[in-house]
Amino acid sequence: MLINGVKIDDTFAEAFNMRGTRVIITAQNLKWAYHAANAMTGFATSVIGCGVEAGIERELNIDETPDGRPGLSILMFAMGSKVLMQQLETRMGQCILTCPTAAAFAGIESDDRINLGKNLRFFGDGYQTSKLFSNANGVTKRYWRIPVMDGEFLCEETTGMVRAIGGGNFLILATSQVAALAAAEAAIEAMKLIPNVIMPFPGGVVRSGSKVGSKYITMFASTNDAFCPTLKGVTNTELSPEIESVMEIVIDGLNFEDIAESMRVGIQAICDLGAASGVKRISAGNYGGKLGPHHFKLYEIMGKQAS
Amino acid sequence: MNALTFTLKEPLKFSLNCQLLNPTHLADKSSSDIANMLLNYGNSQCRIDEIFEISGDDAQNILFKNSCDKLDYLGANMASGKMVIEGDAGAYLAYNLKKGEIHCKGNTLAYAACNMVNGLLTINGNTGDFLGGASAGLRKGMRGGTVIIKGNAGDRAGDQMRRGLILIEGNAGDYCASRMIAGTIGVLGKVGEYACFNMKRGTLLLTTRPKLHATIHDCGCHTLPFLNLMFKSFAQFKTKFSNIETQRAQRFVGDAACSGNGEILLILPAE
Numbered sequence: 001m002l003i004n005g006v007k008i009d010d011t012f013a014e015a016f017n018m019r020g021t022r023v024i025i026t027a028q029n030l031k032w033a034y035h036a037a038n039a040m041t042g043f044a045t046s047v048i049g050c051g052v053e054a055g056i057e058r059e060l061n062i063d064e065t066p067d068g069r070p071g072l073s074i075l076m077f078a079m080g081s082k083v084l085m086q087q088l089e090t091r092m093g094q095c096i097l098t099c100p101t102a103a104a105f106a107g108i109e110s111d112d113r114i115n116l117g118k119n120l121r122f123f124g125d126g127y128q129t130s131k132l133f134s135n136a137n138g139v140t141k142r143y144w145r146i147p148v149m150d151g152e153f154l155c156e157e158t159t160g161m162v163r164a165i166g167g168g169n170f171l172i173l174a175t176s177q178v179a180a181l182a183a184a185e186a187a188i189e190a191m192k193l194i195p196n197v198i199m200p201f202p203g204g205v206v207r208s209g210s211k212v213g214s215k216y217i218t219m220f221a222s223t224n225d226a227f228c229p230t231l232k233g234v235t236n237t238e239l240s241p242e243i244e245s246v247m248e249i250v251i252d253g254l255n256f257e258d259i260a261e262s263m264r265v266g267i268q269a270i271c272d273l274g275a276a277s278g279v280k281r282i283s284a285g286n287y288g289g290k291l292g293p294h295h296f297k298l299y300e301i302m303g304k305q306a307s
Numbered sequence: 308m309n310a311l312t313f314t315l316k317e318p319l320k321f322s323l324n325c326q327l328l329n330p331t332h333l334a335d336k337s338s339s340d341i342a343n344m345l346l347n348y349g350n351s352q353c354r355i356d357e358i359f360e361i362s363g364d365d366a367q368n369i370l371f372k373n374s375c376d377k378l379d380y381l382g383a384n385m386a387s388g389k390m391v392i393e394g395d396a397g398a399y400l401a402y403n404l405k406k407g408e409i410h411c412k413g414n415t416l417a418y419a420a421c422n423m424v425n426g427l428l429t430i431n432g433n434t435g436d437f438l439g440g441a442s443a444g445l446r447k448g449m450r451g452g453t454v455i456i457k458g459n460a461g462d463r464a465g466d467q468m469r470r471g472l473i474l475i476e477g478n479a480g481d482y483c484a485s486r487m488i489a490g491t492i493g494v495l496g497k498v499g500e501y502a503c504f505n506m507k508r509g510t511l512l513l514t515t516r517p518k519l520h521a522t523i524h525d526c527g528c529h530t531l532p533f534l535n536l537m538f539k540s541f542a543q544f545k546t547k548f549s550n551i552e553t554q555r556a557q558r559f560v561g562d563a564a565c566s567g568n569g570e571i572l573l574i575l576p577a578e
Binding site for chain 2 (some may be wrong): 026066067069080102109126127129132134135136140143145151152154
């Protein structure tokens with residue numbers, strides 16, 4: 001398939017089941033909401049080494065937040081509920097509780113609940129107080145007010161946890177590193193507008209895509225040599241001679257449809273740059289379809305844009 | 308279906324225990340069954356149709372007309388439906404209310420919302436002492452739900468209150484929030500002396516500073532973001548409290564006489 005001169009491979013991205021949650025962070029202004037959110041989603045690029053994959057989903061207006069202050073929504077994903085609970089609690093305690101004026105609220109409703117402020121309240125050393133507020137639908141929620149040095153830290157007791165999907169991806173193959181990165185940036189800008197997804201790596205982009213296994217027995221993942229341009233002559237390469245750089249964009253999301261849509265708009269943004277920009281191919285990472293139950297087929301996703 | 312209506316035939320001489328006249332108890336009962344039911348009247352019993360004219364058939368919507376303050380225990384133990392009282396009510400209105408709505412358009416005597424568990428009680432007029440309190444022998448009063456008083460409340464509003472919300476748009480008497488365990492009480496008017504006496508926890512929201520006793524400590528003025536959340540949650544009740552928009556409050560904590568950690572939040576104008 002060719003779109004505006006960019007070749008789309010007949011392949012698919014292979015993704016996995018995860019557990020996800022959303023947290024709303026508010027603060028006195030957006031600047032401090034970003035400080036809190038950036039700290040909370042820092043070192044959360046891959047479950048391989050970080051436990052969770054997390055990112056800022058979008059900015060929230062004052063009429064979208066529970067306390068009427070500027071805020072951000074954060075999505076956080078992990079391979080299991082236990083890890084997600086543990087990581088959320090740790091990050092809440094070290095990144096949100098500590099951040100001036102920040103408050104935290106549930107961003108998703110589900111029967112599965114995980115702790116937000118339920119245990120953090122003990123930081124209040126007996127001076128913490130809880131309040132139950134109900135909305136017009138009769139839904140009652142508990143909030144904790146924990147006295148801290150800047151005033152009070154306000155935090156909802158729990159947030160919802162839902163089934164999610166992690167590992168949607170596509171690869172950008174370009175004739176230069178500059179071209180690959182420019183295309184990745186264009187894709188990320190477009191993908192940020194899609195709800196329910198995050199791109200957890202730095203700037204949303206990964207340069208170190210991995211394959212399963214290694215020649216070293218202690219390593220369960222190692223560099224994806226088939227896509228490393230400097231190894232073209234020594235490995236079973238996937239790259240044609242003119243490709244000098246490959247970038248990957250990984251997507252985690254709350255559902256299949258939004259991940260597919262984010263891939264579509266991202267790839268389309270790259271294709272809109274045209275082959276003249278240096279981008280020659282779009283591919284995707286998979287493990288032969290044997291490991292992940294969710295397959296994002298590039299032809300199906302980009303079908304309507306084919307030329 | 309029309310609301311099941313009880314119209315008082317003539318003024319009562321003694322107190323009438325009306326705890327059987329609620330949607331939960333009257334569900335699936337025929338008109339004749341209801342008419343034949345016996346209520347405690349003074350130190351004797353009498354049939355319902357001797358006291359009320361009965362009309363309508365929707366037991367989930369009960370209406371009292373010509374009611375007076377001799378009608379005790381209206382809405383007691385109610386677990387569903389809606390009750391409207393066109394007139395005054397006696398003591399123990401909404402006693403142990405579990406679910407549903409009660410709207411009294413007149414005044415009530417003492418112990419309204421006593422032992423209340425959940426639901427909504429609205430009183431357009433004034434109410435007596437021990438609003439949301441505990442019945443004799445119990446150590447916990449109101450345990451949930453919402454009470455809105457458009458008029459004034461008597462002494463000891465929220466005494467031993469354990470959970471829930473009481474919003475008083477008028478004044479409250481002495482010992483408001485006494486022995487309060489948790490929950491929230493708001494008073495838009497004035498409160499009497501000894502507010503928060505022996506208060507353990509909970510919040511008393513005020514707009515005018517009362518005379519406080521020595522064991523309630525001033526903790527200064529603060530911006531509290533949770534106030535925004537709280538006032539937004541009041542919007543569903545159509546009360547003047549939902550018009551408040553400030554996040555500024557002066558915080559008093561006590562009662563230190565019982566190592567209490569309750570608070571008075573004196574609402575301040577927005578900055």
